[in-house]
Amino acid sequence: MAEPSVPSPVAGAPVADAPRVLLVDPYVAREDPMERKFVELYPSLGILTLAGWLREHGIRTEVTDLTFARDAEPVTRHLRRFRPHVVGVHTKTLTMPRALEIAVRARAEGALPVAGGPDAATRPDRYLDEGFAAVVPSEGEATLVEVATRVRDGVPLAGCAGVLTRSGGRTARGPPRPFLRNLDELPLPAWDLVDMEGYLSAWEHRTGERRAAVLTSRGCPFDCSWCSKPTFGRTYRQQSVDRVLDELRALQDLFRVDYVRFCDDVFGVDRRWLETLLERMLIEGPHLQFECLARVDLLKADLLDTMKSAGLQRVYLGVESGSQKMLDVMNRGTRLAQIQRVAESLRAHQVRQFWFLMLGYPGETLEDIDATLDLFRRFSPEEYSVSIAVPVPGTRFYDSVKDRLRGRARTTRGSGGVSLLYEAAYPESLYRWQQVRFGWEARLARIRERFSPEVAERLSRAADEIHERIAKPLLLGRSPAVSRPGASRESGALPMVVDPPATQGPSA
Ligand code: B12
């Protein structure tokens, strides 16, 4: 059987003097200590969608994806072969040093480096000061077409809509560029420009499934106080069900994908839209397994029935806290009762749950943390991440603690939830210790399930005992003797210490 071919650019067939853009994803998986444990590898949808759009608009476009590379050397080789006018680099906090290195490599080969993506959007000056000619802090498609054309034509970028430039130490901001109104105009991601088979066979080797990422919407209409939404702000746009089904079918036909991760900030904000998608997947196909990020206030029990029938395997939930007071302070808009109902319902439907939890938010007391641990203990999600709250510039959380920041936000994964970046109520060591407690509980939940609930219970009580009598007083700088009498439970055997997976990723 002949292999189906990847769709090629439809409009604006590139001519010899068409602008040339090289898009670069600077993430090198082997340099990331967390990759093996926690990061799920998919090609960047930002890069693939930009590439598809640029090609449709007459720009010659290629991609260097460093995910499977050893270093940034492939960028230089690609630059010499392709001779792009513009090198467009996708940025995340984690990959900033690599992004800056790529700017230097681009300039050395006579190309103009332009940055986009969440990190450059959050701190554009840093990128502009350290080698980038321009930053595109928002939706990139239409802007990058104009940037590439201007650069090819020798027209300055200052004043270009949606672009930040710097001159004489000052940042010049072009007028805002309106968001695309209709997301159905987006072409299918340019999968042919990256090593899709590399990603898919890595997944197949690990899980037996050929997994791919899909995005059906842009933005999020909710307003959690700590959430940074630098690129799409509080806007929300949804693709049509037809457009989404086209993409799912293409993934199945072209790449034999059988498992999809819906990467929307919140999947299924519009219930009727989601029901239509699920019903059509059930009736017409494609029949795929899938996972998504969801909010507990949107996941009603009957909806979950349909989602499960349509192939739902795993849900990521931004649970964040087991204290209603803290959920309110964070402006989460969710209730503890909803979390409990959804957690029970997911268990009953045999859908895996991944909880995002957060410690150290302003106003949180030790009692609130205990309430979070109790909730975690009660529902034992199959997977979780417990991070220390990161004040990201541009959020209300950041504004509320900006006079108490501890140095500069770091450029490593330390800024991803394992370090305390502001003067919180307690010392960093206490939060790290709390992360260890969650790690224990996760292990104990497995013991409870597979071995003995009694042993797990005894170990859990012992952990609480150690926390109350030893760790807490020590970490709060008090003598262990002052630990509250009666606060601890009966003693048992000593638990083992495990590293908690403290990451901060996408969160709904
Ligand atoms: C889905 C997702 C994932 C998926 C990735 C799937 C994929 N490969 O696309 C998974 C789960 C694997 C993942 C992993 C991680 N993620 Co993530 N992820 C997201 C999420 C929810 C959506 C990303 C997405 O697809 N957006 C849709 C595309 C179309 O948008 P975009 O990438 O921003 O690109 C647009 C613009 O930014 C701009 N643009 C982007 N690049 C460029 C480049 C140029 C030159 C130009 C002009 C424009 C431009 O144009 C694009 C199209 O309009 C975002 C939150 C969000 N809403 O963005 C977090 C987010 C990007 N992730 C984040 C983080 C921290 C991570 C991890 C480091 C988490 C961890 N603890 O390990 C890892 C990093 C892995 C890696 N390879 O880099 C952070 C990044 C914060 C930061 N400042 O760095 C975000 C913003 C979430 C958050 N608020 O904390 N993530």
Ligand code: SF4
């Ligand atoms: S945390 Fe999730 S639900 Fe809340 S504003 Fe951010 S993306 Fe939306």
